[in-house]
Amino acid sequence: MLNIKYEHTTTKKEKPDYSKLGFGKYFTDHMFLMNYSVDKGWHDARIVPYGPISLDPSAMVFHYAQELFEGMKAYNDPNGKIRLFRPDKNIERMNRTCRRLCVPEIDPADALEAITAIVKCDKDWIPTLPGTSLYIRPFIIATDEHLGVHPSKNYLFCIILSPVGSYYANGIDPVKIVIEREYVRAVKGGTGAAKVGGNYASSLIGQQKAEEMGYAQVLWLDGVHRKYIDEVGAMNVFFVIDGKVVTPTLENGNILPGVTRMSCIEMLKSWGMEVEERLISVDELEEANANGKLDEAFGTGTAAVISPIGEFNDDGKIITVNDGKIGPISQKLYDSLTGIQWGKAEDPFGWSIVID
Numbered sequence: 001m002l003n004i005k006y007e008h009t010t011t012k013k014e015k016p017d018y019s020k021l022g023f024g025k026y027f028t029d030h031m032f033l034m035n036y037s038v039d040k041g042w043h044d045a046r047i048v049p050y051g052p053i054s055l056d057p058s059a060m061v062f063h064y065a066q067e068l069f070e071g072m073k074a075y076n077d078p079n080g081k082i083r084l085f086r087p088d089k090n091i092e093r094m095n096r097t098c099r100r101l102c103v104p105e106i107d108p109a110d111a112l113e114a115i116t117a118i119v120k121c122d123k124d125w126i127p128t129l130p131g132t133s134l135y136i137r138p139f140i141i142a143t144d145e146h147l148g149v150h151p152s153k154n155y156l157f158c159i160i161l162s163p164v165g166s167y168y169a170n171g172i173d174p175v176k177i178v179i180e181r182e183y184v185r186a187v188k189g190g191t192g193a194a195k196v197g198g199n200y201a202s203s204l205i206g207q208q209k210a211e212e213m214g215y216a217q218v219l220w221l222d223g224v225h226r227k228y229i230d231e232v233g234a235m236n237v238f239f240v241i242d243g244k245v246v247t248p249t250l251e252n253g254n255i256l257p258g259v260t261r262m263s264c265i266e267m268l269k270s271w272g273m274e275v276e277e278r279l280i281s282v283d284e285l286e287e288a289n290a291n292g293k294l295d296e297a298f299g300t301g302t303a304a305v306i307s308p309i310g311e312f313n314d315d316g317k318i319i320t321v322n323d324g325k326i327g328p329i330s331q332k333l334y335d336s337l338t339g340i341q342w343g344k345a346e347d348p349f350g351w352s353i354v355i356d
């Protein structure tokens with residue numbers, strides 16, 4: 001039990017136009033904070049008005065990027081109940097990331113209590129239009145005032161909330177992806193499997209290049225052989241080749257283990273479908289395409305859930321997938337997962353948790 005202290009805002013913000021939310025543009029009235037010190041451990045859990053955090057310029061997070069985050073959503077269901085989707089999986093992953101970055105872990109029950117408390121506190125911010133939700137961003141930063149390179153002794157855990165729009169306001173449109181041949185996102189032994197801001201800082205240049213070419217995102221290849229497919233921007237990636245679902249294996253430790261990825265695999269298996277987790281090379285993809293066997297490609301992640309991929313560009317060589325349209329497996333996964341997340345469909349897995 002955290003014994004959370006509440007300081008409620010005296011000036012509630014005006015709500016944004018819920019039909020034009022986009023992603024991560026608006027923030028709610030409150031935020032959750034909790035500090036860590038060596039002698040007290042995680043302590044001083046509190047919910048306070050949303051606003052700037054004051055830190056010393058020497059705070060370690062600014063210099064050595066000892067920072068990690070999570071991303072999940074709260075959903076308003078048809079009965080007006082608030083739901084979370086597999087929050088235990090995000091909390092487990094956050095603690096795995098903590099271990100990789102030498103950050104002290106947070107007791108999973110305390111983390112869930114914090115997430116639940118801040119969502120309930122600002123529940124009037126959970127949008128109700130179809131496809132909208134409240135994005136939850138927990139993060140931890142190193143706050144030692146010191147320029148020596150070592151794990152910080154003090155940390156701040158913060159949770160902020162952002163009402164977000166439907167990713168697909170105009171129906172599910174497949175995205176176009178560039179295969180990145182110059183830069184890499186992660187290598188074996190690095191932080192690819194950890195959800196850390198540093199991974200994103202190093203990937204921005206590839207993303208920028210892709211956008212300049214008129215593409216939505218980058219397909220990252222493994223950093224050692226430069227031929228196996230890792231993942232897409234902030235999404236894991238799946239292919240349907242010759243009727244079989246294939247996704248890159250997590251074994252090398254350079255891919256972020258997505259909760260959506262895991263849920264897709266479990267769901268596909270529950271439908272009696274085979275899912276192969278293994279190495280997939282770009283060559284295999286191009287060959288499957290040449291033989292007319294590349295049936296579908298899609299990304300998976302909390303923000304978009306399922307994002308069909310209509311085209312890959314590999315140094316000018318274009319691979320068109322399913323005529324640039326969403327395929328039947330992508331569509332079925334999208335419908336089934338979102339049905340469970342928004343509490344509109346039966347949940348045989350027990351993934352969707354009512355919190356209020």
Ligand SMILES: *Cc1c(COP(=O)(O)O)cnc(C)c1O
Nearest residue numbers: 234235236256258259260301302
């Ligand atoms: C968060 C993230 C994902 C998707 O994970 P989900 O738990 O499904 O949202 C995939 N790749 C990267 C790099 C990520 O940061």
